[in-house]
Amino acid sequence: MLSLFMRLCLLTVFFTALPLQAKELEGVSMADTIEVAGQTLQLNGLGLREATFLKIDIYVAGLYLEQKSQNPNTIINSAGPKRLVLKFVHHAEKEKLTEAVKEGFENNGRSSKDLMAKINQFNSYLVEMKEGQEMHFDFLADGSTEVFVNNKHKGSIEGKNFSQGLLAIWLGPKPPNTGLKQGLLGK
Numbered sequence: 001m002l003s004l005f006m007r008l009c010l011l012t013v014f015f016t017a018l019p020l021q022a023k024e025l026e027g028v029s030m031a032d033t034i035e036v037a038g039q040t041l042q043l044n045g046l047g048l049r050e051a052t053f054l055k056i057d058i059y060v061a062g063l064y065l066e067q068k069s070q071n072p073n074t075i076i077n078s079a080g081p082k083r084l085v086l087k088f089v090h091h092a093e094k095e096k097l098t099e100a101v102k103e104g105f106e107n108n109g110r111s112s113k114d115l116m117a118k119i120n121q122f123n124s125y126l127v128e129m130k131e132g133q134e135m136h137f138d139f140l141a142d143g144s145t146e147v148f149v150n151n152k153h154k155g156s157i158e159g160k161n162f163s164q165g166l167l168a169i170w171l172g173p174k175p176p177n178t179g180l181k182q183g184l185l186g187k
Contacts, residue, residue: 047183
């Protein structure tokens with residue numbers, strides 16, 4: 001029979017280990033909170049992007065929100081700041097990334113001719129990504145999207161239509177893979 005002290009020690013170890021699991025996936029860690037536009041955002045969830053029928057791990061994505069949510073439409077349509085972080089665990093060519101962006105907009109019904117110039121502008125900011133590199137997108141309250149590659153600001157794209165379409169790539173009805181979407185939603 002375990003003493004009361006031993007039981008308390010075991011409970012302490014168990015409960016302090018839980019947060020570590022919530023912010024790490026496939027060996028990639030992300031902070032519980034970050035700051036965007038002067039506001040503290042919390043990690044909503046982590047998801048893994050797998051590609052091809054071989055299910056090759058490409059990146060771990062983390063979604064930060066003002067308030068946690070499991071509703072993709074609420075997240076996509078909310079005005080507050082958000083950040084999507086992609087930490088690459090596998091090499092990704094620029095052409096594959098730009099192709100995936102165009103496909104993501106098309107798959108989620110957001111590839112209108114009006115958005116094509118903005119999609120092309122966004123794709124011009126993308127580069128070949130190597131294992132260990134990162135890109136992130138800040139979705140600001142004014143509807144603009146800030147693009148960062150390896151923590152260097154690449155540019156800004158105006159328009160709520162674009163920011164919602166970009167988020168829909170991961171959270172819309174046809175994400176790159178369902179496990180990625182479910183992870184970002186914290187499920």
